[in-house]
Amino acid sequence: MHTQSDFDPLRDVQAGGGPGMRSFIYGHLAPESFPIAELLAACQYSLREEGSLALQYGPEQGYGPLIDYLRAKIERDEGLSLGRQHLTITAGCAGALDAIARLFTHPGDAVLVEAPTYTDTLHIFRDHHLRLFQVPVDEEGLIVESAAQRLEELRRAGERPLFLYTIANFQNPTGVTLSVERRKQLIDLARAHELRIIEDDVYRDLCYEGDVPPSLFALDESRETVIRVGSFSKILAPGLRLGWVTAAPQVIERLAHCGLRSMGGGANPFASHVVANFCERGLLEPHIARLREIYRARRDAALTALAHSMPPGVTWTHPRGGFFIWLTLPAPLLARQVIAAAEQRGVTCLPGDIFFAERGGERNLRLAFSYLPPDDISQGIAALGDAIRASL
Amino acid sequence: MHTQSDFDPLRDVQAGGGPGMRSFIYGHLAPESFPIAELLAACQYSLREEGSLALQYGPEQGYGPLIDYLRAKIERDEGLSLGRQHLTITAGCAGALDAIARLFTHPGDAVLVEAPTYTDTLHIFRDHHLRLFQVPVDEEGLIVESAAQRLEELRRAGERPLFLYTIANFQNPTGVTLSVERRKQLIDLARAHELRIIEDDVYRDLCYEGDVPPSLFALDESRETVIRVGSFSKILAPGLRLGWVTAAPQVIERLAHCGLRSMGGGANPFASHVVANFCERGLLEPHIARLREIYRARRDAALTALAHSMPPGVTWTHPRGGFFIWLTLPAPLLARQVIAAAEQRGVTCLPGDIFFAERGGERNLRLAFSYLPPDDISQGIAALGDAIRASL
Numbered sequence: 001m002h003t004q005s006d007f008d009p010l011r012d013v014q015a016g017g018g019p020g021m022r023s024f025i026y027g028h029l030a031p032e033s034f035p036i037a038e039l040l041a042a043c044q045y046s047l048r049e050e051g052s053l054a055l056q057y058g059p060e061q062g063y064g065p066l067i068d069y070l071r072a073k074i075e076r077d078e079g080l081s082l083g084r085q086h087l088t089i090t091a092g093c094a095g096a097l098d099a100i101a102r103l104f105t106h107p108g109d110a111v112l113v114e115a116p117t118y119t120d121t122l123h124i125f126r127d128h129h130l131r132l133f134q135v136p137v138d139e140e141g142l143i144v145e146s147a148a149q150r151l152e153e154l155r156r157a158g159e160r161p162l163f164l165y166t167i168a169n170f171q172n173p174t175g176v177t178l179s180v181e182r183r184k185q186l187i188d189l190a191r192a193h194e195l196r197i198i199e200d201d202v203y204r205d206l207c208y209e210g211d212v213p214p215s216l217f218a219l220d221e222s223r224e225t226v227i228r229v230g231s232f233s234k235i236l237a238p239g240l241r242l243g244w245v246t247a248a249p250q251v252i253e254r255l256a257h258c259g260l261r262s263m264g265g266g267a268n269p270f271a272s273h274v275v276a277n278f279c280e281r282g283l284l285e286p287h288i289a290r291l292r293e294i295y296r297a298r299r300d301a302a303l304t305a306l307a308h309s310m311p312p313g314v315t316w317t318h319p320r321g322g323f324f325i326w327l328t329l330p331a332p333l334l335a336r337q338v339i340a341a342a343e344q345r346g347v348t349c350l351p352g353d354i355f356f357a358e359r360g361g362e363r364n365l366r367l368a369f370s371y372l373p374p375d376d377i378s379q380g381i382a383a384l385g386d387a388i389r390a391s392l
Numbered sequence: 393m394h395t396q397s398d399f400d401p402l403r404d405v406q407a408g409g410g411p412g413m414r415s416f417i418y419g420h421l422a423p424e425s426f427p428i429a430e431l432l433a434a435c436q437y438s439l440r441e442e443g444s445l446a447l448q449y450g451p452e453q454g455y456g457p458l459i460d461y462l463r464a465k466i467e468r469d470e471g472l473s474l475g476r477q478h479l480t481i482t483a484g485c486a487g488a489l490d491a492i493a494r495l496f497t498h499p500g501d502a503v504l505v506e507a508p509t510y511t512d513t514l515h516i517f518r519d520h521h522l523r524l525f526q527v528p529v530d531e532e533g534l535i536v537e538s539a540a541q542r543l544e545e546l547r548r549a550g551e552r553p554l555f556l557y558t559i560a561n562f563q564n565p566t567g568v569t570l571s572v573e574r575r576k577q578l579i580d581l582a583r584a585h586e587l588r589i590i591e592d593d594v595y596r597d598l599c600y601e602g603d604v605p606p607s608l609f610a611l612d613e614s615r616e617t618v619i620r621v622g623s624f625s626k627i628l629a630p631g632l633r634l635g636w637v638t639a640a641p642q643v644i645e646r647l648a649h650c651g652l653r654s655m656g657g658g659a660n661p662f663a664s665h666v667v668a669n670f671c672e673r674g675l676l677e678p679h680i681a682r683l684r685e686i687y688r689a690r691r692d693a694a695l696t697a698l699a700h701s702m703p704p705g706v707t708w709t710h711p712r713g714g715f716f717i718w719l720t721l722p723a724p725l726l727a728r729q730v731i732a733a734a735e736q737r738g739v740t741c742l743p744g745d746i747f748f749a750e751r752g753g754e755r756n757l758r759l760a761f762s763y764l765p766p767d768d769i770s771q772g773i774a775a776l777g778d779a780i781r782a783s784l
Binding site for chain 1: 423424426432439440443444449483484487489490494495499510513514515516517518520629631632654655656657659660661665
């Protein structure tokens with residue numbers, strides 16, 4: 001339950017904790033990363049030169065120049081040549097996932113999700129009354145063999161899942177990345193079971209070490225199996241509420257021409273004009289390069305502090321990108337007890353259990369390292385280490 | 393079906409017709425009405441002074457200062473004193489209606505709608521697999537007696553509608569306004585049948601003659617029966633995608649804390665900051681006054697041209713506000729035939745049948761008078777009159 005404090009304009013600054021609390025709760029962006037002057041210039045252009053279009057109802061599929069920029073970006077980054085019929089602009093990743101659930105599922109439909117996975121996706125799927133079945137994740141991402149077993153078990157029980165939802169790169173909440181070998185196996189498995197994959201790929205550009213594997217969408221040459229979701233929320237600004245979907249033309253057609261888009265004139269026309277102008281001026285690429293530096297430094301600060309501060313028995317993931325590290329506490333420690341002790345020491349994070357559709361996570365913590373500066377990360381993790389030691 | 397022309401940045405200028413076509417299709421805003429300089433100043437303030445909040449994830453219920461501005465506006469305009477728990481910010485009216493369908497209905501649920509009603513609402517409700525039953529509208533709005541009859545018939549058939557959707561002021565597509573007497577009867581009827589009313593009130597501020605009746609939401613002193621939707625799309629700019637809902641606290645709570653809002657950080661944080669700043673500087677009230685002048689002149693031009701140009705037997709509504717006039721053609725004329733003839737004369741509008749959930753409208757045309765300047769309205773309606781005469 002949320003209270004009046006929801007309205008506090010400082011809420012974002014607090015990022016989930018009270019004043020003076022070092023919070024690893026939210027995967028919020030580094031506040032100093034926002035390109036204020038450049039976005040203001042893009043607002044000026046969009047209003048002065050294009051105001052009568054940017055402020056009006058827009059095309060349902062999205063603003064054409066933004067679609068074309070994204071097609072060029074995907075061709076450059078992934079070597080994929082997509083037509084306009086393969087891409088639509090959405091109101092963020094959230095708008096995309098909600099639309100997929102609204103237009104391609106019915107209440108009671110079965111969906112496979114990773115264990116653990118992004119808690120807000122579970123929330124969206126539950127709002128659509130989907131039944132969620134979990135498949136475990138290890139250091140190489142979703143365990144495809146476990147997915148195959150779960151599908152067989154479900155089939156024997158008369159269940160036939162429609163979708164599998166995965167964050168293949170720098171997963172939320174674990175930070176792990178699905179290996180290329182498993183990606184290929186997963187596509188084969190999905191085809192064999194007529195299962196469609198929803199690939200949440202919002203962290204693709206935030207790789208701090210090595211290369212990003214090809215997306216499931218790129219590996220699915222048929223273009224029939226994977227619906228891939230991207231977003232400007234992690235690489236520019238979540239407050240603009242802009243994302244996109246790449247998928248088969250019939251999926252794009254359905255997403256673009258639903259009632260919500262028809263009434264609204266597409267997803268966020270004004271923000272689309274602003275972001276298209278920002279991108280067309282070549283500003284997104286150097287901005288992403290800068291974000292990689294900012295977040296790499298934060299990840300490194302977090303990993304160094306963990307190595308320095310954690311008592312024996314605590315383990316954690318080593319993400320090559322994204323915003324999150326996943327801690328596992330030794331028995332008999334419980335995450336919620338440790339968080340209570342940590343909050344007394346001025347530091348907080350999320351307990352692992354909220355990231356599971358069925359069960360699990362009682363000994364896990366998610367640390368979001370995106371929001372706090374490196375010094376706060378180091379001191380916060382030191383305090384967390386003290387809290388864990390005190391709980392042992 | 394939409395085609396590549398969806399991407400044409402001129403699409404909005406064309407407003408549904410090709411180049412050179414006078415289009416009465418869309419209820420788009422007068423392009424010259426957008427307050428470009430003032431919105432740019434609001435963008436500057438929001439980015440320079442509040443950028444790290446405006447660009448970040450925001451509170452789920454919406455940006456507090458915008459909620460408070462709307463509470464003050466509603467108190468001033470309607471004499472209603474609402475707490476923060478009675479209001480939430482949405483991604484336009486579209487986002488509000490979609491959320492109501494997502495969170496408060498299941499596929500197959502029965503909903504009553506006006507005949508005719510806004511076609512995009514029918515589209516949203518159909519995307520949620522709702523079953524729609526229509527109730528006729530006359531010059532005084534929804535015929536409450538017919539709603540009572542329909543409810544009785546449905547009850548005998550084992551159906552119990554959950555919601556009734558109405559646009560009580562300056563209805564889309566007819567332009568008619570529900571009388572105060574009928575508003576009271578409708579609330580009594582809804583209570584008796586445990587039916588909730590969705591009141592789409594987006595044209596409330598655009599009254600050109602006389603007073604706006606009290607909203608169903610205001611008349612429902614229990615606050616339990618009516619969910620009222622408002623929007624900045626008609627009084628400022630649809631491209632910003634901002635609206636709001638006023639309702640009982642438990643409805644607001646459910647809307648605010650759904651998965652979509654949780655993942656997205658509320659509905660359009662950046663646009664919320666921009667619009668809050670615009671409104672806090674006292675700019676919305678004079679802007680609405682200016683819009684009333686612009687649209688009153690367009691309505692008057694349309695009514696004058698209709699009186700001058702229509703052959704005998706054609707009738708039309710006389711809206712006191714909003715964007716739409718509803719024409720009825722004499723038998724044996726059919727709307728789609730007349731539109732084909734009109735398009736040959738360089739003018740177009742929408743056929744009535746698309747505004748009916750079940751059946752009707754074959755002899756009706758909807759004219760949106762909001763988008764074209766008065767001279768184009770006069771000439772367009774003269775051409776439409778020629779087309780009707782040629783079809784007789």
